[in-house]
Amino acid sequence: MKRLFLLLACLAPLAFWACSDKEVAGISTVETENAFLIQIVREDSKPAVGVVARMRSVDFVRNIEDDSPKAFFFEEFKTDSLGQIRIDSLAVDVATIEIVDAGEGLFTKISAEDIQEGDSVQYALEKTGSLRGKVYLPDSVDYAWVQVYGTDRLVKTDSEGFYEMDSLPPYEYDMRVIVGDSIIEQSAKIDAGENVSANVRTFEPDSVKVLDFESASAQFTIKELGISETGYMSSTDTSVKTTPEVEIIPETRKDLSDFIVEAGADREGNAIYWETSAAKPGSWSFYGIWICKEESPCDLSATDSIVYYARGTGVISIILETLGESNTEGKTLAYDTLKTSDEWTRRVIKPENFKPRDDLYGNLGWEVISKSVTTISIAAYDSTQFWIDDVVFYGVKPSDFTAR
Structure with missing residues (x-):
């Protein structure tokens, strides 16, 4: 098998106890010669009585051929009335202890x-968190398996590569992902109570659908990155008339339900539609959406x-902005x-098709703006009626839209 090693987060050097453990004052009133005594307390410092602790080898992973609901471990303990467990011996060099309660x-x-x-030693229980994300699947692979070392956690992704794991105690976990004949580690x-996104890139698509107008509540969505944004409509001044009506900048219309319509003309699904007319040059109406944060613009160069x-009549433009x-x-x-x-036609715009820099209305040109993008807009000029759908950027990856 081919082994690929990728890293989502920098591993801190391992001390004897992992840095994510919440260790509190040790206990010293019980004789522990030739044994290891652990006391477990709740967040309120009261003993955690009757909770189950399961022990596994540090390199244990659950077999993907066993999908039964039973738990896998080599030893199990239950805390006593003081919240304590006593470990007299260990069958492996290093083991993990897991409690979920x-x-x-x-x-x-x-x-x-x-x-x-x-x-x-004494430990305080903390709120559990969750792990979810996407494994980028090659075309020939229908799903992947996600395992967590030292636990019996095992999940199978869906056909798009998405997976979820809940009820994980705080820790920096080592994961093992099986994708076809490859293994990725x-x-x-996960911090206390945190929902963590962990995407696994055996490869990464070289295109991103930036705009999809199936829903009025979100047009820019990258599920695996937790991105879901909706846009807004506006116009430059009172000389611009639109159907449906929009606001005039700096005001925006955020309810887009009137603009999201059936695509029509033998195209399935929805599209965004509006009509516009401008009485003077330099005026237009537009749809805009934030695709990257102001504090961390995206490099889409x-x-x-x-x-x-698109279908329709008139003049439109695709605009990238730094705001x-x-x-x-x-x-x-x-x-x-x-x-x-x-009829619908497939439209293609290349970087060289963008207007050269002339500083008119803030036009700084492709070379400047493409390296620092925050928003994308679609503008309509003069007398224009049009429908547009499925705006895809080729040559960029989903990770290009994460904060830098």
Whole structure:
């Protein structure tokens, strides 16, 4: 098998106890010679009585051929009336101890050497978290398996590669992902009560559908990155008339339900539609959406082409912008003339099609703006009626839209 090693988060050097463990004052009133005594307490410092602790080898992973609901472990303990468990020996060099109880948990490591020396320690349970994400599947693979070392956690992704794991105690976990004949190993850190995204890239798509108009509540969605954004409509001044009506900047119309319509003309699904007329040059109406944060604009300069489907008559433009007080604001735009409302056509815009820099209305050109994008807009000029759908950027990856 081919082994690939990827890293989601930097691994801190391993001390004897992992840094994610919440260790509190040790206990010293019980004789622990040649044994290891652990006391478990709740977040309110009261003993955690009757909770189950399961021990496994640190390199244990659950077999993907066993999908039964039973738990896998080599030893199980239950805390006594003081919240204590006593470990007299260890069958492996290093083991993990896992507790999950009523939304709280603990995950840590223990070594045979420490058992021999004898010691005592106390841990407080913390709120459990969850792990979810996407495994990017090659075309020939329908699903992947996600395992977590030292636990019996095992999940099978859906056909798109998405997976979820709940009730994980805080820790920096080592993961093992089986994708076809490849094995990928990486880590993911979960803090108390945190929902963590951990995506696994055996490869990464070289295109991103930036705009999809199936829903009025979200047009830019990258599920595996937790991105779900909706846009807004506006116009430059009172000389611009639109159907449906929009606001005038700096105001925006955020209810897009009137603009999301059936695509029509033998195209399935929905599209965005509006009519506009402008009484003077330099005026237009537009749809806009934030695709990257103001404090961390995206570098989309690797874009090879922007492809979308449209029908209608009139002049529109695709605009990339850098907005926000902390940035040098500007835009770059490429015009497109639509000539028929009767059928959908596939439109392609290349970087060289964007208007050269002239600083008119903030046009700083492709070379400047593409390296620092916060928003994308679709503008309509003069007398224009049009439908547009499925705006895809080729040459960029989903990770290009994460915060830098």
